[in-house]
Amino acid sequence: MSCVVFKCALLCTLMAGSACACALGNHTLWIERQGCTQCVAVNTTICSGYCYTQDTNLRGRFGRTFMIQRSCVPLSLVYRAARVPGCPQDVNPHLYYPEARGCGCRRCDTRTHRCVRTRGQSHERCSATPRSGKDQERPAERT
Structure with a gap:
């Protein structure tokens, strides 16, 4: 009987980690610079996943203490x-992009992170079409 309980506890522990995992994930980011004729696709790592959150329907200061x-x-x-x-010669061709090295479930600090996903600018593709057509059909890719 104790072997069955141990196996169930082990299974629940393993499933909890996979269902609510916050981990590194690969992401392709399109970057461009104003004045340049091409954009670049760079592969980077981002933090992705779910973290434990608890909300309450109590109001005021008392309700905030139970909110996680x-x-x-x-x-x-x-x-x-x-x-x-x-x-062109007068434009710096170098851009810097972030790469996450480790992730964790933390309280989101609005001074340093964008805590709410907005529907603003999409980085799934370039925002402008290239100026000259023949040599600009496909953007350069860097890994």
């Missing part, structure tokens, strides 16, 4: 450089 809001945020970041091709 955590986000999957980077614990450490490294900034990498990417070169954007097609820039």
